[in-house]
Amino acid sequence: MKEGQTFMAEGLAGLTREHLSRLRETFRGEVNTPGDKGYDDARRVWNAKFDRRPAILIRPTGAGEVATAIRFGREHGLEIAIRGGAHSNVGHSTTDGGLVIDLSRFRGVTVDPERRIALARGGALLGELDVAAQAHGLVCPVGVIGHTGVGGLTLGGGMGRLQRRFGLTIDNLLAVELVTADGRTVRASESEEPELFWGMRGAGANFGVVTSFEFELREFGPLLHRGVRIYPASALQEVWAMVRDFAAVAPDELTVIVSIGLALPVEDYPESVAGQPIVIVSYNHCGDAASVERDVAPLRAGPEPVSSSDSSQEYLEVQTANDLAMGWGSRSYIKGGYANDFRPEALDALLEHAATGSAESGFGITLQGGAMGRVPDDAMAFTGRDARFEMSAASDWEDPALDETERDWVRQAMAIVEPDAVAGRYLNEISESGPEETRAIYGDGKLARLTGLKRAWDPDNVFRLNHNIAP
Ligand SMILES: Cc1cc2nc3c(=O)[nH]c(=O)nc-3n(C[C@H](O)[C@H](O)[C@H](O)COP(=O)(O)OP(=O)(O)OC[C@H]3O[C@@H](n4cnc5c(N)ncnc54)[C@H](O)[C@@H]3O)c2cc1C
Numbered sequence: 001m002k003e004g005q006t007f008m009a010e011g012l013a014g015l016t017r018e019h020l021s022r023l024r025e026t027f028r029g030e031v032n033t034p035g036d037k038g039y040d041d042a043r044r045v046w047n048a049k050f051d052r053r054p055a056i057l058i059r060p061t062g063a064g065e066v067a068t069a070i071r072f073g074r075e076h077g078l079e080i081a082i083r084g085g086a087h088s089n090v091g092h093s094t095t096d097g098g099l100v101i102d103l104s105r106f107r108g109v110t111v112d113p114e115r116r117i118a119l120a121r122g123g124a125l126l127g128e129l130d131v132a133a134q135a136h137g138l139v140c141p142v143g144v145i146g147h148t149g150v151g152g153l154t155l156g157g158g159m160g161r162l163q164r165r166f167g168l169t170i171d172n173l174l175a176v177e178l179v180t181a182d183g184r185t186v187r188a189s190e191s192e193e194p195e196l197f198w199g200m201r202g203a204g205a206n207f208g209v210v211t212s213f214e215f216e217l218r219e220f221g222p223l224l225h226r227g228v229r230i231y232p233a234s235a236l237q238e239v240w241a242m243v244r245d246f247a248a249v250a251p252d253e254l255t256v257i258v259s260i261g262l263a264l265p266v267e268d269y270p271e272s273v274a275g276q277p278i279v280i281v282s283y284n285h286c287g288d289a290a291s292v293e294r295d296v297a298p299l300r301a302g303p304e305p306v307s308s309s310d311s312s313q314e315y316l317e318v319q320t321a322n323d324l325a326m327g328w329g330s331r332s333y334i335k336g337g338y339a340n341d342f343r344p345e346a347l348d349a350l351l352e353h354a355a356t357g358s359a360e361s362g363f364g365i366t367l368q369g370g371a372m373g374r375v376p377d378d379a380m381a382f383t384g385r386d387a388r389f390e391m392s393a394a395s396d397w398e399d400p401a402l403d404e405t406e407r408d409w410v411r412q413a414m415a416i417v418e419p420d421a422v423a424g425r426y427l428n429e430i431s432e433s434g435p436e437e438t439r440a441i442y443g444d445g446k447l448a449r450l451t452g453l454k455r456a457w458d459p460d461n462v463f464r465l466n467h468n469i470a471p
Helices: 017-026 063-075 126-134 150-156 194-206 233-247 289-300 315-320 344-354 400-420 435-457
Strands: 030-032 056-059 080-083 099-102 109-112 117-121 173-179 185-189 209-216 223-232 254-262 277-285 307-314 331-339 362-367 389-397
Touching: 017 030, 017 056, 056 063, 063 080, 063 099, 063 173, 063 209, 109 126, 117 126, 126 150, 126 315, 150 194, 150 209, 173 194, 185 194, 194 435, 223 233, 223 289, 223 315, 233 254, 233 277, 233 289, 233 344, 233 362, 254 289, 254 344, 277 289, 277 344, 289 307, 307 315, 331 400, 344 362, 344 400, 389 400
Parallel strands: 056 099, 080 099
Antiparallel strands: 030 056, 109 117, 117 209, 173 185, 173 209, 223 277, 223 307, 254 277, 254 362, 331 389, 362 389
16 A cells, blocks of 8 residues: 555555645644543543444534534545544444544534524533523523433433423423535424424434523522432432322422432441441422422321431532432443333342442333423433433443443343333433444333434434434
């Protein structure tokens, strides 16, 4: 091979140094390849399990450059990964030997307080949206860690602390602008390309690169009222009966989570339960301080907790409180589903399983319903909002030697509750992907509709690093 035609150590058929220099000349944004000074930093994603080596990372600065990057990837037969906040649980925003279109130069949120609308750029982070909206006493309901990307979270659904009052993030999405596989810029909303907009809300990563999200904002803040009660394992059945019955009548302002896991590290828990399996009931109340006492009273009616605390905190503080604990470089595995109730034997088995876990692993059940439950399930591609509870087992650890142990713990926890699961899976809380997972996420009816959309907008499956709808 002639000098000038050899391309990097990684080597890519058909891609020469000339192609690359032309790309660098055309681009205002950064282009990173192996051997470049910033390459190793640029290729990192949140989950350290996905230590991949893309052939090229491009950071476009505008929609035109996104289109150029897509065209370049297609011309050279490169697998294309789209990166928003880089938090994919499946490693979908990176690729070995392919092209990463990294939207980290596409950050920023602007708010129109009169119209109560936020415009978030395609690579914006949740923290930016929270801060920009709260500056005007407004909010868009999003997830619970500030450095997660608006992109992946929204295109999959968007669950969080305010979901029962204001719905999922997609329930507040008014429009998106995206660059499609053939390089066109398209706007989708209820009135423009409505079928595409239906698919964007739950399967959005399949149809293009979103450069802009338009959200409706709600009046809220600045305080969130919160409480945590810790119970010994022996109280689980009673605690569960209390939460399950409350679920049917709980006000929209309340989000309730039941967690089952080990009380580790021991210094963080009361001596009577330290090191043992425990049950934690936590709530977030986003209404008036005056109504909290009355609204959470049913959660005090059950067994006596070993510890109990209630407080009020600024919403912005709560939204970033775990940003460091859940920082970049974690290794993580998650598997989720939906349920309407749990068999008593499943709860007992979860406790037994918790005893074999670690400080990092746990099982959580989150109350759905409220505003998110009042949107009809067929209104969007997102599936699962009819269930009373969302459930997931998860672990986050650092030592690569624990990869299999932690993964297997999560899988076994979910195997225990599999008989309790109802239709749908939340795609943002699954660490595996493939045709089986895609079918489980959407169900047969929605999958057929999404397949039609995929054939119309991305027949060559250019956007396939996602929970893929095969065209
Ligand atoms: C620490 C942590 C906390 C989390 N908390 C929550 C939570 O509270 N609520 C919740 O619902 N989920 C939560 N999640 C899950 C999260 O929603 C998903 O991991 C989501 O995919 C992350 O989006 P991202 O943009 O950061 O990820 P990325 O890895 O950048 O992208 C994920 C997927 O979305 C696609 N994508 C991203 N941006 C765009 C875009 N602009 N246009 C087209 N496609 C795009 C990518 O191609 C990829 O397929 C959390 C995940 C982590 C790791």
